[in-house]
Amino acid sequence: MSSMAKEAHQRVGLLQGTLDMLILRTLLYGPAHGHQIGKHIQRTTNEFLQMQHGSLYPALHRLERRGWVVSKWETAPDRNREFKYYRLTEKGRKQLVVEESQWKQMAEAVARVMWPAAEEN
Amino acid sequence: MKWWQFKKRDADLERELRSDLELEEEERREGGISEEEARYAALRAFGNPTLIREQTLAVWPWNWLESLARDLRFSLRTLCRTPAFSVIAILVMALGIGANVALFTVVRGVLLKPLPFDDPDHLVMLYEAGLHEDDTAGSNPVSGGMYDEWKKQNRSYSSLALAKGIRVGLSASGGQLPEKLYSALFSWDMLRTLGVQPALGRDFTQADDNPAASGTVLLSWGMWKRRFGGDPAILNQTIHLDAKPYTVIGVMPAWFDFPDPSTQLWTPVYHDKPEDEMTSFSNHMFRVVGRLKPGVSVSQGVADLSVISQTTHNAHLNDPLIFQSARSRPLLEHIVGEIKKPLYVLLEATCCLLLIACLNVANLLVARAAARRKELAIRTALGGGWLRLIGERLMECLLLSVSGGALGLLLAFAALHWLMQTHHDMSRVESVHFDGVVAAFTVGVIVLCALFSGLIAAFSTSDKRILGALHEASRSVSGGNARPTLRKTLLTLEVGLTVILLIGAGLLLKSYERLRSADMGCLTKDVITMHLGIPDARYPTPAQRANFYDTLLERVRALPGVDAAGFATVVPGQGYQMDWTFSIVEHPPLPQGFGQFALSRWADPKYFHAMGIPILRGRTFDGGKRLDSANEVVISQSFASQYFPGEDPLDKHLRVRGKDTVIVGIVGDTRYAIGETPKPVQYYPLGAGVETVGTLVIRSSRGLEQFALPVQSIVSEMDPDLPVSDVLTMNQLLGQSTLDQSFNAALLAAFATLSLALAAVGLFGVMSYIAAQRTTEIGIRVALGAKREQVMRKMLLDGMRPAAIGLVVGLAASLEAGELMRDLLFEIKPLDPTVYAAVAATLLAVAAFACIVPAWRASRLDPMQALRAE
Numbered sequence: 001m002s003s004m005a006k007e008a009h010q011r012v013g014l015l016q017g018t019l020d021m022l023i024l025r026t027l028l029y030g031p032a033h034g035h036q037i038g039k040h041i042q043r044t045t046n047e048f049l050q051m052q053h054g055s056l057y058p059a060l061h062r063l064e065r066r067g068w069v070v071s072k073w074e075t076a077p078d079r080n081r082e083f084k085y086y087r088l089t090e091k092g093r094k095q096l097v098v099e100e101s102q103w104k105q106m107a108e109a110v111a112r113v114m115w116p117a118a119e120e121n
Numbered sequence: 122m123k124w125w126q127f128k129k130r131d132a133d134l135e136r137e138l139r140s141d142l143e144l145e146e147e148e149r150r151e152g153g154i155s156e157e158e159a160r161y162a163a164l165r166a167f168g169n170p171t172l173i174r175e176q177t178l179a180v181w182p183w184n185w186l187e188s189l190a191r192d193l194r195f196s197l198r199t200l201c202r203t204p205a206f207s208v209i210a211i212l213v214m215a216l217g218i219g220a221n222v223a224l225f226t227v228v229r230g231v232l233l234k235p236l237p238f239d240d241p242d243h244l245v246m247l248y249e250a251g252l253h254e255d256d257t258a259g260s261n262p263v264s265g266g267m268y269d270e271w272k273k274q275n276r277s278y279s280s281l282a283l284a285k286g287i288r289v290g291l292s293a294s295g296g297q298l299p300e301k302l303y304s305a306l307f308s309w310d311m312l313r314t315l316g317v318q319p320a321l322g323r324d325f326t327q328a329d330d331n332p333a334a335s336g337t338v339l340l341s342w343g344m345w346k347r348r349f350g351g352d353p354a355i356l357n358q359t360i361h362l363d364a365k366p367y368t369v370i371g372v373m374p375a376w377f378d379f380p381d382p383s384t385q386l387w388t389p390v391y392h393d394k395p396e397d398e399m400t401s402f403s404n405h406m407f408r409v410v411g412r413l414k415p416g417v418s419v420s421q422g423v424a425d426l427s428v429i430s431q432t433t434h435n436a437h438l439n440d441p442l443i444f445q446s447a448r449s450r451p452l453l454e455h456i457v458g459e460i461k462k463p464l465y466v467l468l469e470a471t472c473c474l475l476l477i478a479c480l481n482v483a484n485l486l487v488a489r490a491a492a493r494r495k496e497l498a499i500r501t502a503l504g505g506g507w508l509r510l511i512g513e514r515l516m517e518c519l520l521l522s523v524s525g526g527a528l529g530l531l532l533a534f535a536a537l538h539w540l541m542q543t544h545h546d547m548s549r550v551e552s553v554h555f556d557g558v559v560a561a562f563t564v565g566v567i568v569l570c571a572l573f574s575g576l577i578a579a580f581s582t583s584d585k586r587i588l589g590a591l592h593e594a595s596r597s598v599s600g601g602n603a604r605p606t607l608r609k610t611l612l613t614l615e616v617g618l619t620v621i622l623l624i625g626a627g628l629l630l631k632s633y634e635r636l637r638s639a640d641m642g643c644l645t646k647d648v649i650t651m652h653l654g655i656p657d658a659r660y661p662t663p664a665q666r667a668n669f670y671d672t673l674l675e676r677v678r679a680l681p682g683v684d685a686a687g688f689a690t691v692v693p694g695q696g697y698q699m700d701w702t703f704s705i706v707e708h709p710p711l712p713q714g715f716g717q718f719a720l721s722r723w724a725d726p727k728y729f730h731a732m733g734i735p736i737l738r739g740r741t742f743d744g745g746k747r748l749d750s751a752n753e754v755v756i757s758q759s760f761a762s763q764y765f766p767g768e769d770p771l772d773k774h775l776r777v778r779g780k781d782t783v784i785v786g787i788v789g790d791t792r793y794a795i796g797e798t799p800k801p802v803q804y805y806p807l808g809a810g811v812e813t814v815g816t817l818v819i820r821s822s823r824g825l826e827q828f829a830l831p832v833q834s835i836v837s838e839m840d841p842d843l844p845v846s847d848v849l850t851m852n853q854l855l856g857q858s859t860l861d862q863s864f865n866a867a868l869l870a871a872f873a874t875l876s877l878a879l880a881a882v883g884l885f886g887v888m889s890y891i892a893a894q895r896t897t898e899i900g901i902r903v904a905l906g907a908k909r910e911q912v913m914r915k916m917l918l919d920g921m922r923p924a925a926i927g928l929v930v931g932l933a934a935s936l937e938a939g940e941l942m943r944d945l946l947f948e949i950k951p952l953d954p955t956v957y958a959a960v961a962a963t964l965l966a967v968a969a970f971a972c973i974v975p976a977w978r979a980s981r982l983d984p985m986q987a988l989r990a991e
Contacts, residue, residue, distance in 0.1 A: 035141040057177040082139040
């Protein structure tokens with residue numbers, strides 16, 4: 001396998017879980033289409049996370065395949081066109097809780113190693 | 122999602138991406154920039170939509186199917202671009218796969234499928250054994266008396282049943298001509314032992330199977346359809362066999378052909394055979410089928426019977442011809458016995474052929490890969506995955522072998538159809554047909570071929586050499602070494618396998634030629650034979666029988682064009698048939714338990730003259746001594762040398778069945794079957810009126826076929842109910858018994874020729890390739906003053922080396938393979954020097970021929986052209 005392909009593979013792997021969680025969290029506000037989700041994550045993080053469409057759509061389809069979201073073509077309220085809206089399922093809500101708590105544990109663990117002094121205070 | 126929704130999913134995704142992209146574009150436009158700029162900005166932000174689409178689709182299962190379809194399309198295009206290559210590769214594969222599938226179908230049908238009987242694993246064929254110490258290997262028929270003892274005393278078999286193949290004459294009836302048929306005698310419990318029921322009517326019962334019962338007969342399905350129009354009303358009708366009445370009690374299923382495929386009728390044995398033959402211990406003539414009791418092993422069963430045989434032998438020490446033990450083998454092995462070995466040899470030959478075909482296709486693919494080197498290198502450099510490239514190569518091979526396989530399947534169908542037509546008397550030929558297992562085998566062979574040739578080709582282009590290939594692109598003086606080496610190795614293998622096939626074919630052909638030219642001890646040209654027999658029932662007295670044959674021969678000899686005519690119970694080439702024990706009156710009696718026997722034949726006085734069997738000493742029978750006064754015997758040369766060593770046999774007396782006869786002549790040896798060594802024979806005069814069935818021989822130098830009709834009309838004038846059958850010239854008669862050998866030899870020769878052609882094509886291809894690669898090098902050499910002969914010699918040597926190594930490897934392997942064929946060979950050793958020498962010479966000649974054209978072309982190169990070629 002060429003080195004290029006290998007790199008791409010690693011990057012996806014690194015972001016995969018996180019991106020899934022961010023998408024699920026975004027959908028907690030209500031149904032949204034791909035463009036909105038990407039824009040929302042980008043805006044909320046003050047453009048810190050540049051949304052890669054090459055990751056976003058595979059992630060959305062992955063979530064759909066797992067049954068955490070469902071999709072439907074609906075007319076957007078502000079534009080007279082149909083978009084593919086994703087909606088959180090009950091299974092997706094539960095998954096969000098799981099992932100959130102995992103992420104929290106992870107962040108705390110990382111924090112303890114990185115800033116041990118802060119904990120002593 | 123299911124795979125068939127894939128298209129829909131793809132379209133849906135495309136729409137999703139488009140609508141989101143448009144939205145992005147709109148938003149940018151709303152930000153106040155020009156339409157064109159907005160579009161570019163949106164695309165920049167979005168990335169490559171096609172790539173996103175591919176990556177997103179990869180999330181779903183069944184995506185691999187889509188990529189498979191893509192590979193398929195690509196491979197199809199690649200193959201269509203080089204039709205010559207594809208056609209050759211497909212044809213090569215078709216031949217290899219077709220031959221394998223056809224032969225596997227036969228092997229499966231004949232050797233691997235269980236017999237269609239009930240619980241066939243418990244069925245065994247039983248033989249007598251151990252009369253002489255070297256007799257243990259034979260498969261001796263069982264005597265009626267011993268069968269009786271076995272049946273009464275054994276504790277190992279739930280049943281034992283008797284069978285014997287015979288020929289009977291079916292009388293004319295309902296406007297149909299009389300005919301001679303192959304028939305079988307069964308003891309009443311044979312069908313029960315096998316676990317088979319008649320398709321119509323009933324089985325024999327114990328009450329049918331004794332001399333007092335009225336005759337009963339079972340018909341074969343084919344006979345019922347052919348002769349009686351498939352009319353069920355035939356049940357309980359009476360037909361006449363050898364002029365005796367038999368009631369039809371049933372019709373056997375179409376598949377039933379025990380004991381052999383030509384059997385058309387079955388009758389009860391104890392009803393048909395005289396009681397003395399059924400109780401004799403020394404008249405070995407029956408096949409015995411046993412069904413082992415559950416839990417009893419084959420060897421336990423044999424041991425049980427052997428004890429009974431030994432006891433019986435000990436109780437009758439005055440009879441020297443009672444065997445002392447028993448042998449058995451599975452029924453299937455008995456039935457397929459003779460055909461097993463040739464089939465396996467042929468199967469191995471087809472495997473060789475398939476391997477050669479695969480090697481050749483791999484070789485072609487490697488050559489093509491070399492030609493496509495730059496394309497592949499560029500694709501790899503641009504990020505084409507290694508697996509993806511191998512996958513494509515495999516897909517190409519799969520396409521080749523699937524098309525080859527499809528074509529091969531057609532070939533196999535044709536071959537099997539032909540085999541059924543020409544070899545319908547082969548054992549179990551009716552169970553040969555395509556079924557699930559054969560289909561699975563075909564698919565397996567196709568996949569294996571694709572993997573084998575594909576992987577060889579794929580690994581010849583590993584990505585390590587990409588950079589090299591790209592570098593070479595600018596100026597290559599000579600191609601890399603690796604691939605020619607690989608191709609030469611493949612070629613060496615191919616040549617080696619070809620040599621094995623050639624040697625195998627050579628041995629069989631030579632053996633066949635020996636067989637056909639073996640001296641039968643009699644004329645084989647200008648002699649025609651006809652089988653006929655008079656039923657005992659209508660000719661009950663010896664005088665009637667003797668008169669019939671006297672009249673017949675007299676009238677036949679009077680036909681214009683007949684040089685000589687005679688009659689004998691068995692003529693050379695018709696098999697062993699019958700032997701009799703004898704004692705020599707002038708010799709002291711043999712010790713108790715010893716006996717002498719020789720083949721026995723009945724002949725009229727002029728038979729020897731008609732058959733061209735030389736009378737070495739003495740004279741033939743005196744035609745005037747007939748019936749009871751016929752007391753003469755003629756013996757063969759080997760009889761004389763074996764039983765009268767160092768003395769004159771003439772005027773000595775043989776005692777047979779209590780009757781003394783005087784030896785009046787010694788005739789030349791004959792072979793009872795082609796390929797058998799001559800055995801001692803005793804000839805008795807037909808004029809005694811004992812025998813009733815035999816073969817009429819006519820010698821004429823003027824067109825043998827013209828006699829068939831006149832003889833038939835003579836016979837029907839004498840007895841309208843008498844069939845004449847098997848009208849064969851002596852050559853045809855002998856040809857029939859060598860049919861299998863000629864078939865095997867021809868088949869193997871065809872395979873060998875084919876593989877020789879394939880090897881030559883491979884050699885030619887490799888040499889042309891090497892020559893093309895070295896064009897520049899040769900140009901420089903010639904420009905620097907190398908002689909053309911030198912260039913040619915070097916190229917020739919280069920090409921001949923793999924051929925020579927392959928030849929040595931092949932010859933070495935043939936030593937082993939030849940051993941395997943030992944049983945199939947007649948009068949030649951597996952290590953026949955002339956065959957080996959001929960094969961080596963042929964192969965080298967063909968290899969040289971394949972190499973010489975590229976080498977010559979290379980030596981003719983114009984150095985300027987060659988150097989400019991790059």
